[in-house]
Amino acid sequence: MSENKENAAATPVASSGAPSQGRGGPGGRGQGGRGGKGGRRERPQRQAPPKPTTDDGVELVEKVVFINRCAKVVKGGRRFSFSALMVSGTHEGRVGVGYGKANEVIDCIKKAAEDAKRRIKRYAIVDGTIPHEVYAEFGGGKVLLKPACPGTGVIAGGGVRAVCEAVGIQNVLGKSLGSNNHANVVKATVAALAQLRTRDDVLGSRGKLKSKSL
Structure with missing residues (x-):
């Protein structure tokens, strides 16, 4: 009986406060859990699209004046198309007007922006106003x-x-x-x-x- 007691005393017992590799370990749910070092993945940052510029590198300011929606009735229902009117300028005496059509709003705005960029011309502006009526x-x-x-x-x-x-x-x-x-x-x-x-x-x-x- 005394030998059994000595063997039992010599056997190590895991304490309740000791760290474990299971769900109760450091990091919440193990090394690969949500709270661990490898749990959260860093999302790549989205780079902003480049700003539109003229051929000589001057930054353009684009404004959408009007977007029109057109509906065509067909056998299966209605088909929608869009047209956009856009103005592009440099705030330095140059401006152009563009018009684009497409089946999606984003596509028609892109077409209008490209059309406005091609039509940019210089006009006479004096001291922030026009020279005459x-x-x-x-x-x-x-x-x-x-x-x-x-x-x-x-x-x-x-x-x-x-x-x-x-x-x-x-x-x-x-x-x-x-x-x-x-x-x-x-x-x-x-x-x-x-x-x-x-x-x-x-x-x-x-x-x-x-x-x-x-």
């Missing part, structure tokens, strides 16, 4: 633009405002006098900007010396 028409759209003093802001709405902000005009008074069609209003605004001429352009067309820039 101008009026233009395109289809049913009629747009009137007037220069404004610093601090006025862009007093216009809809497509007129989008074009003026994209081209870099900070102070202007605008008014749409005709149709509310977004495409016609935007194109009328671009036509108005195309009529702008600075003082040097006018003197040069008359064969006189250009005025010295202050």
